[in-house]
Amino acid sequence: MSTDYSVEAPVVAGRLTIAQIEELVAKPMDTKPDKKFYLALTISGSALLIGAVCLLYTFYYGIGMWGNNQPVGWGFGIVNFVFWVGIGHAGTLISAILFLLRQKWRTGIARFAEAMTIFAVMCAGIFPIIHTGRPWLAGYLTPYPNQHGLWVNFTSPLVWDVFAVSVYFTVSLVFWYTGLIPDFATLRDRTTSKIKKTIYSIFSLGWRHSSRHWLHYEKAYVILAGFATPLVLSVHTIVSFDFAVSIMPGWHTTIFPPYFVAGAIFSGFAMVVTVLVFVRKIFDLQNIITIDHLEKMNKVILATGMMVGYAYSMEFFIAWYSGVQFEQFAFLNRMLGPYAWAYWTMVSCNVIFPQFFWFKKIRRSIPAMIVIVLFVNVGMWFERFVIVVTSLHRDFLPSSWGMFTPTLYDFGILLGSFGLFFTLVILFTKALPVVSIAEVKAVADGAQPTHHRGEHHD
Amino acid sequence: MTDKKIFGVTALFNEPNAIISAARKVADAGFTKWDVNSPYPIHGIDKAMKMKPSKLGIVTLIFGLSGAVLALILMYWTMSVDYPMIIGGKPYFSLPAFIPVTFEVTVIMATLSTVVAMFAFFFGLPRNSHALHDTDYMKKVSRDHYGIVIEAIDPKFDEMATLQLLKDLKPITTEIIYHPEKENYPIFEPRFIALLVGVAVVVSIGTYLMLNKLVYIVPFDWMEKQAKVIPQSGSEFFADGRGMRLPVKGTVAKGFIPYPFEGETNPKEVLSNPYFPTKENLELGQRKYLTYCSPCHGNYGDGDSRLAGQFPNPPTLHSDRGRNFSDGMIYHIITVGQNVMPSYASQVTRDERWAIVNYIRALQRAKNATDADLKLVKAE
Numbered sequence: 001m002s003t004d005y006s007v008e009a010p011v012v013a014g015r016l017t018i019a020q021i022e023e024l025v026a027k028p029m030d031t032k033p034d035k036k037f038y039l040a041l042t043i044s045g046s047a048l049l050i051g052a053v054c055l056l057y058t059f060y061y062g063i064g065m066w067g068n069n070q071p072v073g074w075g076f077g078i079v080n081f082v083f084w085v086g087i088g089h090a091g092t093l094i095s096a097i098l099f100l101l102r103q104k105w106r107t108g109i110a111r112f113a114e115a116m117t118i119f120a121v122m123c124a125g126i127f128p129i130i131h132t133g134r135p136w137l138a139g140y141l142t143p144y145p146n147q148h149g150l151w152v153n154f155t156s157p158l159v160w161d162v163f164a165v166s167v168y169f170t171v172s173l174v175f176w177y178t179g180l181i182p183d184f185a186t187l188r189d190r191t192t193s194k195i196k197k198t199i200y201s202i203f204s205l206g207w208r209h210s211s212r213h214w215l216h217y218e219k220a221y222v223i224l225a226g227f228a229t230p231l232v233l234s235v236h237t238i239v240s241f242d243f244a245v246s247i248m249p250g251w252h253t254t255i256f257p258p259y260f261v262a263g264a265i266f267s268g269f270a271m272v273v274t275v276l277v278f279v280r281k282i283f284d285l286q287n288i289i290t291i292d293h294l295e296k297m298n299k300v301i302l303a304t305g306m307m308v309g310y311a312y313s314m315e316f317f318i319a320w321y322s323g324v325q326f327e328q329f330a331f332l333n334r335m336l337g338p339y340a341w342a343y344w345t346m347v348s349c350n351v352i353f354p355q356f357f358w359f360k361k362i363r364r365s366i367p368a369m370i371v372i373v374l375f376v377n378v379g380m381w382f383e384r385f386v387i388v389v390t391s392l393h394r395d396f397l398p399s400s401w402g403m404f405t406p407t408l409y410d411f412g413i414l415l416g417s418f419g420l421f422f423t424l425v426i427l428f429t430k431a432l433p434v435v436s437i438a439e440v441k442a443v444a445d446g447a448q449p450t451h452h453r454g455e456h457h458d
Numbered sequence: 459m460t461d462k463k464i465f466g467v468t469a470l471f472n473e474p475n476a477i478i479s480a481a482r483k484v485a486d487a488g489f490t491k492w493d494v495n496s497p498y499p500i501h502g503i504d505k506a507m508k509m510k511p512s513k514l515g516i517v518t519l520i521f522g523l524s525g526a527v528l529a530l531i532l533m534y535w536t537m538s539v540d541y542p543m544i545i546g547g548k549p550y551f552s553l554p555a556f557i558p559v560t561f562e563v564t565v566i567m568a569t570l571s572t573v574v575a576m577f578a579f580f581f582g583l584p585r586n587s588h589a590l591h592d593t594d595y596m597k598k599v600s601r602d603h604y605g606i607v608i609e610a611i612d613p614k615f616d617e618m619a620t621l622q623l624l625k626d627l628k629p630i631t632t633e634i635i636y637h638p639e640k641e642n643y644p645i646f647e648p649r650f651i652a653l654l655v656g657v658a659v660v661v662s663i664g665t666y667l668m669l670n671k672l673v674y675i676v677p678f679d680w681m682e683k684q685a686k687v688i689p690q691s692g693s694e695f696f697a698d699g700r701g702m703r704l705p706v707k708g709t710v711a712k713g714f715i716p717y718p719f720e721g722e723t724n725p726k727e728v729l730s731n732p733y734f735p736t737k738e739n740l741e742l743g744q745r746k747y748l749t750y751c752s753p754c755h756g757n758y759g760d761g762d763s764r765l766a767g768q769f770p771n772p773p774t775l776h777s778d779r780g781r782n783f784s785d786g787m788i789y790h791i792i793t794v795g796q797n798v799m800p801s802y803a804s805q806v807t808r809d810e811r812w813a814i815v816n817y818i819r820a821l822q823r824a825k826n827a828t829d830a831d832l833k834l835v836k837a838e
Contacts, residue, residue, distance in 0.1 A: 018497065018602040060677050136678065143536065151536035155545050155555035163562040171569050178573055186497065189600035205577060205584035206591065209599050211481075211507060213581050214499040219512035220576050227565050238558050441602075442498035449474040449502055 012108070016287055018441045025435045026187060028283055033430055036282070044422035051416005054409045055130065063133045065409045072392045072404035077131030078242075079384045080414055083267070084124035084421075085165065085239055086260075086380065089232055090268025091117025092172060095179075096228035099221070105296055107439040108288045112279065113272050114176045115432075119424040120271075121169045123417040128161065130413075157241040164238040171231055175224050178217075181207050182438040236264040243387065250330035250391035253318065259311035266304035266350070267380035270373040273297050275425060277370055279434060288435050291364055298363045301376060305354035308383075312347065326396055334390045338403065342386050349379025462636040465589035466492075466609040467621045469629035470598055474500055477604035480627040481506040484606055487623060491612035495590075495599035517575040518568045525567025529560045589637050607635070715808070717793055728786025733809075735816040743817030746810045750802055759821045770798045775818055776825045788815045 012021065058065050068075040091113035098106040129135045141162045143152045152159045184204035191197050207213070240260035243251035273294060280289040319327040334343045353375040362368045394401045428434070441447055471477045474496075481494050485508045494503055504511075537543070538550035548555060577583045590596050590607065599605040606627075608620050617634070624632050672678065687693055687701030695701075719725040733739050748757065756762040759775035766772070774780065783791075792811045795801040806814065823831065 022601060062677070062680075134678075134681070136673070143532065149541060151541055153543075153545060154533045154537055154559055155548055155552055157558075160558040160562075163559050167562040167566045170566060174569060174573050182498070186600045189597045201586045201591075202584075206586040206588060207583065208588060208590055208596070209495045209497055211494040211496060211500070211503050212509065214496070215504055215509055216512045216514050216576050216580050218499050219514045220572055223515065223518050223572050224569055227569050230561075231565050234558070234561055241558070438498045447474065447498065449478045449500065 012288060012290075012440060012444050015445055018444055018447060021288065021440050021444055022186065022190070022437055024285065024288065025433045025437050025440070026190065028430055029187065029433065030191075037426070037430060041423065041426050044419050044426055047415050047419025048423050049416075049419070051413050051419055054412030054416060058130065058409060058413070059135070063131070065407060067404055067406040067410050069402060069404065071395060071400050071402050072389055074131075074388050074392060075404055076406055076410040076414060077127045079381070079388050080417055081124050081127035081131070082239055082260075082384045082388075083381050084120045084127070084417065085235065086264035086267045086384075087271045088117040088120035088124065088168070088172070088268065089236060089261070089264035090272045091115070091120075092168075092175075092228050092232035093265055093268065094272070095175065096225040096232065099225045100229060104443050105293050107443055108285075108290070108293055108435055109272065109276060109297075110439070111176075111179065111436045112276060112289075112434050114172065114179070115428050115434075116268075116272060116275065116425065117172045118169070118176060119421050119428075120268075121165065121172065122424070123421050125165060125169065126417065126420075128158075128165075157238065157245045160238045161242060164235045168231060168235045171224070171228055175228055178220065178224065179436055179439070180432065181205060182209065182217075183433045183436060185209060186437050187433070233261055236260040243391075248391045248395060249324070249326040250315075250334070250387070252327075253315060255311055255314055255318070259308070259315075262304045262307035262311065263380060263383060266301060266308055267376065269297050269301045269304070270376035270380070273301070273369060273373045274377060277366055279429060283429065283434065285435065288440055291366075294366075294369065295360075295363045298357050298369055298372075301373070302354050302357040305350060305357075305376070309347075309351035312351065330391055330394070333394050334386060337390065337394065339386065339390045339393070342382050343390070346379050346382040346386050349375040350383060353379075462639075464610045464617060465635045465637050466607050466615075467617070467624055467632060467634050468593075468595045468605055468607045469624040469627060469632045470595065471604045471606075471627075471629050472602070474604060476628075477606070478502055478506045480606055480629070483627060484608065484623070487614070489608055489612050489614055491609040491615075493607050493609075494604065495596075495607065496604045497600060497602060500604070514572060514576055514580065518572045521571035522564050522568030525564040526560050528567075529563035530556060533559060587638070589635055592638075593633070593635055595633055595635065603630075717803070719790055720794060722790075722794070723796070725787075725790055728784055728790050731785035731789070731812055731815060733812045733816060735820060739813050740817055740820055742810065743813035743815070743820075746806055747814050747817050750805055751814065754799075758825070759818060772799070776822055781822050781826070785812075785815050785819070788818060 016024070054065075063077075066075055066077070068077070094106050094113040095110040095117075099110070129138045132138065141152065141159070143154075152162075181204055184200050185207035188197055188200035188204050191200060237257040237260065240256035244253060244256040246252060276289055276294065276297075280286050316331050319331040334340070353372050356362045356368070356372055362372075389404050393404055469480070471480060477494060477496065477500065481503060484492055485506065494500075494507060496503070533556045534551055537552075542550045544550070595605055595607070606624065606629075608615060608624070610617075614620075621632060621634070674682075685695060692699040693701040696703075719728065751759075752763065754761075754763050754765050754769070754772035755775055756772075759780075761772050761774035763772065789811055791799070792806065792814065793801060793803045802811075827835075
């Protein structure tokens with residue numbers, strides 16, 4: 001185990017040859033799924049089914065089935081939406097921002113993280129739509145010429161949300177697919193099954209690994225990464241506008257955009273670590289997704305966790321410093337009010353537990369990091385719960401105060417969203433290369449020319 | 459074998475340094491239609507092959523900018539021209555509030571155009587019928603080899619000489635690649651047409667059922683079928699069938715002045731017109747006449763509206779009787795109605811009623827213009 005930080009750890013450990021890398025990554029696709037796979041699929045599928053049943057009930061009887069009420073009109077629907085969008089952010093950060101920062105270690109985890117982005121955004125997208133109560137009318141959210149002569153309100157943060165999330169989903173999907181094309185071509189050329197070959201041929205678009213194509217391809221990758229970077233920052237910024245643009249005490253603050261983005265990366269990395277720890281074990285990818293990679297992600301979790309902690313304290317400071325009575329009450333109510341348990345869960349999970357990552361031993365210990373990242377996942381869900389529920393349940397007028405109690409259907413749908421996410425993740429691990437074959441080959445030992453005969457670049 | 463058309467010759471290498479020097483030599487030999495294939499991009503191959511930097515960024519720039527402009531135009535037009543509404547005290551064109559959507563549209567246009575342009579126009583993909591597909595060469599460069607292919611369409615190509623040139627580069631193998639035999643895909647194959655027809659039928663039936671049946675069944679019709687006031691139909695909620703309640707007896711509206719001849723059909727006395735037919739007054743009268751009276755009496759008071767024949771024919775206002783009415787009498791008819799014509803007191807205010815009267819007078823005079831009137835009009 002190399003822990004000497006003065007030399008860069010090799011991106012691919014264990015001195016794998018290029019062909020070995022390909023064998024390793026393509027193995028799950030060449031072999032039949034085993035019992036464990038079906039067991040995992042059954043569990044996640046059941047969760048998905050429970051969610052689907054709860055959703056059907058909701059569609060039939062309306063969102064009166066949920067705990068939403070006056071004054072807490074934004075219950076689990078919005079909490080889950082913000083939670084899942086946040087999870088998605090890690091993938092884009094890894095695939096785009098770390099790419100622009102020339103972090104080679106991202107290659108092993110980028111594909112998986114991008115897939116998680118797409119699945120998380122799919123989970124997220126469901127919630128605002130079902131939250132409208134009549135999801136079959138979701139088409140009205142788009143500006144299209146209609147007989148009513150009406151347009152969407154472009155000055156509303158909720159419309160910005162529609163644009164941000166749908167653009168984010170589309171761009172992530174395109175980015176992911178662009179990365180997958182060379183891998184599809186590789187799979188096409190190695191498979192012996194006719195059906196698989198047809199499928200891979202279609203998806204590879206007939207890619208020929210041509211250097212004349214690689215030239216533009218690499219350029220396109222930089223361009224996509226360059227756009228995905230501000231895009232991912234914009235998405236959670238806009239999500240935070242849903243809150244910050246209103247005048248609710250506890251929401252109406254300028255710290256929300258950076259605070260939300262940091263929180264998103266924090267929770268997203270936690271989720272990526274949660275899933276990768278298992279994936280690398282199950283698929284024997286320890287040499288491609290190395291402990292060094294996990295450690296680096298844990299460092300990001302530590303850093304963003306501190307930012308989130310800073311935001312929590314700064315909110316308090318500003319509430320006091322602004323002298324606004326309602327703002328002060330909102331924050332005291334968070335800490336000491338009826339939902340104090342949620343608040344303290346959030347603080348301990350998000351601010352206190354990640355501090356263990358200061359210790360190198362813990363950063364590099366698989367069991368320890370599993371525990372901590374699970375806490376972070378829980379904590380970040382509670383952060384959204386605290387923001388949504390505690391601000392709404394006691395606003396300006398004591399006469400309109402109330403309490404929010406989620407129903408079984410709320411929990412069922414939340415469970416269902418996890419079911420959907422993990423079902424997609426599990427199917428993905430078997431259907432597509434979970435690691436970018438082309439990218440990892442390119443950073444393997446001896447993959448690049450050693451000398452440029454006088455002419456140097458990069 | 460010999461009658462097959464040759465696509466090109468290839469050479470395989472298994473070491474990145476070798477491919478770089480080989481590529482440099484082929485480029486120096488002056489070939490143009492040739493390529494290097496490798497499982498991943500090799501550093502420095504662009505220099506070795508003497509390739510120009512990618513111009514893909516231009517596409518991104520053009521489409522990104524047009525995305526921004528289009529988004530702004532759309533928001534400007536919808537929010538400030540087509541359906542202007544003041545929201546949150548912001549101006550109609552509220553640039554800060556338009557930034558997020560502008561940004562998102564820019565990103566989506568820029569990225570999609572870049573990817574589509576690259577694959578479809580720069581590379582000519584999708585193309586699964588290329589001669590290199592399904593060759594040993596392709597299988598190797600897809601995995602862990604690096605290959606050079608020189609195409610037969612290159613002006614310098616000569617089967618023997620080019621093959622020799624490649625052999626001199628000391629590759630691990632060389633191979634001659636032929637064009638695959640052309641396959642035909644007849645578009646008008648009956649099965650394909652049957653498939654198209656089938657899809658069209660299913661989609662049409664599906665759409666019809668979705669839009670005309672599905673949305674009217676439970677629970678989708680619950681909004682439509684709730685206990686609410688539906689215009690033009692009775693309400694079951696109150697015994698009298700009215701949706702809204704009448705005001706308590708004796709309620710007097712703000713600004714109400716009782717009309718002294720209420721309920722009389724042939725009043726002995728009428729009010730006198732307090733307004734002169736000024737331009738503004740006539741214009742007001744015209745507007746109100748066109749709104750409230752023209753549906754029955756016609757645009758010029760001829761009684762020739764589209765209601766003629768469907769309703770007790772509304773009379774012309776240009777009859778002798780109509781012209782001999784005093785102003786006050788017309789006002790009286792608007793206020794209390796006459797036989798089947800209902801009262802318009804609740805729709806037009808007192809002042810508007812007098813303006814209508816003045817306007818009717820103008821219409822009557824125009825229909826029976828004297829020479830003196832014509833002279834006046836011409837003089838204007």
